[in-house]
Amino acid sequence: xxxxxxxxxxxxxxxxxxxxxxxxxxxxxxxxxxxxxxxxxxxxxxxxxxxxxxxxxxxxxxxxxxxxxxxxxxxxxxxxxxxxxxxxxxxxxxxxxxxxxxxxxxxxxxxxxxxxxxxxxxxxxxxxxxxxxxxxxxxxxxxxxxxxxxxxxxxxxxxxxxxxxxxxxxxxxxxxxxxxxxxxxxxxxxxxxxxxxxxxxxxxxxxxxxxxxxxxxxxxxxxxxxxxxxxxxxxxxxxxxxxxxxxxxxxxxxxxxxxxxxxxxxxxxxxxxxxxxx
Numbered sequence: 001x002x003x004x005x006x007x008x009x010x011x012x013x014x015x016x017x018x019x020x021x022x023x024x025x026x027x028x029x030x031x032x033x034x035x036x037x038x039x040x041x042x043x044x045x046x047x048x049x050x051x052x053x054x055x056x057x058x059x060x061x062x063x064x065x066x067x068x069x070x071x072x073x074x075x076x077x078x079x080x081x082x083x084x085x086x087x088x089x090x091x092x093x094x095x096x097x098x099x100x101x102x103x104x105x106x107x108x109x110x111x112x113x114x115x116x117x118x119x120x121x122x123x124x125x126x127x128x129x130x131x132x133x134x135x136x137x138x139x140x141x142x143x144x145x146x147x148x149x150x151x152x153x154x155x156x157x158x159x160x161x162x163x164x165x166x167x168x169x170x171x172x173x174x175x176x177x178x179x180x181x182x183x184x185x186x187x188x189x190x191x192x193x194x195x196x197x198x199x200x201x202x203x204x205x206x207x208x209x210x211x212x213x214x215x216x217x218x219x220x221x222x223x224x225x226x227x228x229x230x231x232x233x234x235x236x237x238x239x240x241x242x243x244x245x246x247x248x249x250x251x252x253x254x255x256x257x258x259x260x261x262x263x264x265x266x267x268x269x270x271x272x273x274x275x276x277x278x
Contacts, residue, residue, distance in 0.1 A: 035061025
C-alpha cells in the first residue's frame with residue numbers, strides 16, 4: 001500500500017478506508033449522532049462490535065446520515081460468547097438485524113480465546129456467510145500470527161484484516177512483519193495510545209508543533225506510513241476532522257526515529273493467548 005493511499009484493496013474487491021471511526025465505549029444513544037455527524041464529515045468506515053452494545057445505534061446513525069448504504073464500510077465483531085459454528089451464525093444474523101442492513105462489509109472474530117478452541121469453527125461459518133452473500137470480507141482481531149496460521153491451514157483462506165492493539169508506544173514490529181508476510185492487512189485499535197499518554201508526550205507534541213498539526217495527526221500518520229490502517233474513536237467533531245486530515249503530512253526519518261524512542265516491549269500488549277472477553 002502506498003503511504004499516501006486513503007484506501008486499501010481487500011481480497012473481496014471491496015476498498016476499505018485507512019481511517020475509520022471507532023465506537024467503543026459509546027452506547028446506542030451516544031453513538032447515533034456521532035456516527036451520523038462523522039459520515040457527514042467524510043468518514044466511510046464505521047467500526048463496531050456485538051460486545052460494544054451499540055450496533056443498533058450505529059445502524060440508526062448510518063441511516064440518519066442520508067448517505068447510501070453502499071458507500072459505508074461497516075465492520076462488526078463476533079464476541080467470545082458466540083464462538084462456535086451455530087452460535088456464530090446466529091450472532092452474525094443478530095448483528096445484521098441490529099444494524100438494520102442486509103450485508104456486512106467486514107466481520108472479525110473479536111478475540112481468539114484459544115482455551116475454547118472454537119475460533120476455527122467461527123471462521124468457517126463466516127466463510128459460509130460470505131458464500132451466502134451476507135458478508136463481503138472476513139477477518140480477525142487480536143490474533144497472533146500463529147493463530148492466523150491455524151486458520152489458514154484449516155480453511156486455506158487468509159483473513160483480510162487483523163485488528164490489533166498498536167500505537168507509537170506499542171509498535172508491534174514483530175507481529176506486523178509476520179502478519180504482513182502472511183498477506184494480512186493490519187488495522188490498529190487504540191492508535192492514539194491513551195494508556196501510554198502519547199497525546200501529551202513532549203516528543204509527540206514537539207513534532208506536532210513544528211509541523212503545525214495535532215499530536216493525534218502525528219500518531220495516525222505514523223501508522224499510515226507503516227502500511228497500517230486505524231479506527232480512532234472520537235465523539236468530538238473537531239477531532240474527527242483532524243483525524244481524517246493526515247494525508248498531506250509525511251513524517252521524516254528523523255521524526256520517525258524520535259518516535260521510536262517511545263516504544264515499549266511487544267510484551268506490554270494484551271496477551272491474546274490468555275486474555276478472554278465474552
